[in-house]
Amino acid sequence: MKISPETSQLLKVLPDDDILQQCIHCGMCLATCPTYDLTKLERSSPRGRIRMIRSVARKEMELSELFAEEMNFCLDCQACETACPAGVKYGRMVEAARVIVDEAGLTPKFQVFIKRFALRKIIASRFWLKFFSRLLWLYQKTGIQKLVRSTGLLKLFSKNLPEIEKLSPQVANQFSDTKIKEIELPNGEIKFNTAFHFGCLMNTMFSDINIDTIEVLKKVGCKIITPKDQACCGSLMAHNGDMEFALNLARKNIDAFLKHNYDYLISNSAGCGAFMKDYAHLLEGDSEYADKAKLFSSKVKDIMEFFAEEKIHLKFNDLTKLKIEPELERITYHDACHLVHAQKVSSQPREVIKSIPGIKYTELEEASWCCGSAGIYNVVRYKDSLIQLQRKMKNIRNTGAKVVLTGNPGCMGQIKYGAEKFDVDVEVLHPVTLIRKLLG
Template sequence: MNKTSPNPDLLKVLPNDDILQQCIHCGMCLATCPTYDLTKLERSSPRGRIRMIRSVARGEMELSALFAEEMNFCLDCQACETACPAGVKYGRMVETARVIVDQSVFTPKLKLFIKRFVLRKILASRFALKFVSRLLWIHQKTGLQKLIRLIGLLKLFSEKLPEVEKLSPQIANHFSDSIIKEIELPQGEIKYKTAFHFGCLMNTMFSDINTDTIDVLKNVGCKIITPKDQVCCGSLMAHNGDIEFALNLARKNIDAFIKHEYDYLISNSAGCGAFMKDYAHLLENDPFYSEKARIFSSKVKDVTEFLYSELPALKEKVKASVELEPVTYHDACHLIHAQKVSTQPREIIKSIPGIKYTELDEASWCCGSAGIYNVVRYDDSLIQLQRKMKNIRNTGAKIVLTGNPGCMGQIKYGAEKFDVDVEVLHPVTLIKRIIE
């Protein structure tokens, strides 16, 4: 094994030696890891990757193509963190390792340029994202998308591209930032002052979920502040090796929201909510933002986490004549593992009168979406999706609920590809349907 220089960035995210030894000898994470389950290779397990990260961090092993491959093979689902008795923050380690990989010769410059361009110049820019989304909307609505699929044009570029293209969700007719007022008021008494983060993809591709969220919050007595100068949360950038850019977005969001007075900041996207809750840690050494980030993160709640506290009020508002198809629930990784929110959405669902709820086998097993994993590693993603769709089929459910846009898009694609007759909904959309 060749020696090299220690890596200070990786050293910062390593736990102390006692915890590292406990982690490496434990192995409770193995049964929860999708990539280890797939390969049965130790290097593709959380503890195997931790060994590799430790060796590179200490300069005991050179950065290699194998190291780069394993860091990108990981789904970053963080199921291992839930299983870990030592509380090791594996996600922070692998995301820091991806930064190192992106700065190395093992990431092709063209691939890095394309990824950074899409994430920085399109996704992080509301103007650019809305412009591109409107072009995609025209592409979808005019029949051009159907024509391109029919003649197989995309196969000229790549055999997998036609399938990857099907993962793209339908663009909303109207974007939520043009519908939601900066201040929304309930009809009756104001019980809570809340803020709302409408996101980037949620704004253009899942606009209806955003407006459903506003309607439900108003129904339980929320005044809702939605700052127009908010930006993308930065989670996709951070998970894909661009942490400094992500932190700049975090600072912009803190500045946008901290000007307002509110009790809770509501998120309806598991990935966004998890990352915004982590601003406090990520900016803890920033002399200008550490305290502001701590306050900001302390107020972030997933919409189901918040609505759980209003369960009695919600039950009273359910329409008398509600009839629902059988329902099941898929745990979004960044909701159950990163935010530790699992009981609340289930209790809300089960409380609906007349609901036929069936627990999904392996509900917390990653569906394979994992940010942009299903695009950049389509084949690996498809294996996880096939497993998920088999379990969904076995429930007999006609509605699958999940709280993350990536999961929703992935499972919708899986339903079509594997011929599973289910409707995929966000829990807040189901709530909107059944309350008066």
């Protein structure tokens, strides 16, 4: 197969030759890579994939099915970035490579069509996402779901489909954008001017977490601006080879938020926060949006990052008066990949959690090892994701914790599924949900 001329795009994300040579001869990333750990094949490691990307970019290697497979086999967890002493931005390279793979026709056209239709026409559209979410809500609430599961009908389409169907989160009774006012004020003094991104799936599937976030922010003195014309952050599209569409969504968010006055843009979803922080890099070549993107990204904070850096956890002293439920005492924490590796937010959530009086915190072994969710990876590569999930659930069981906290909806859904599948007695919560529960 001839190399597509679009491969020149890869040259833009490759580091200079000196850093590349250091990277290829180093290998510190190998011990952190879930796919290399699984296969022990060099091509399935970050170092191996970087070598392949470099070879394709320099036209030393043709695009191939093997190249496409390796780029899609990668979880894009970015654990290698945390381990890399040279600071190589591997995630940007593999995401650029996925764009090339789709453009070159190495992904089946029908698969690309389905993926892009779902992400562009449903996930990115608030109207259609809410419409299909309501259909899913009816499926879940009317007994149809139980009937379909009992008949084994889904096996007729795919042997893995019955399990993949269980990964779908429960749709909220009410969507958060209908309950959150465009401007929310605290009961007392305004201490912080904030904005809030309610997201796409967070809005329909995890509406309660968005409401918990607003209520806790109000309790600690935040004025919260939630623009109604905001858009999906674009992360799912970017991670799945549709970068230009993702950047259009980025521009919409920049326009929607920057017309308001705020100091912090609060995110409660690791994947969304990581991508919005990266707008500055992704749009640095856009003459109209480069400066605005830099300003926008500089204001983005994960909610636990915000709490820790502003010392808001000190406000929890009155929790000593509360009788904490026994099952809430034994707690552990799973690092969402795009929080710990992409945003470098690791100590802050632990700092906040440990500050809560009465909590018995146990550190999770391999806390920053990917759970296998990875956006839609657990759907499109179910078997591969299950191997990572089984490892994660074994470590969670070993803590003896009754609650596992994590700051990303994909991780929450994956670990909830794992708790049922591997019979682990644990409740999965977002940290802000626990905080609101304990604040009363």
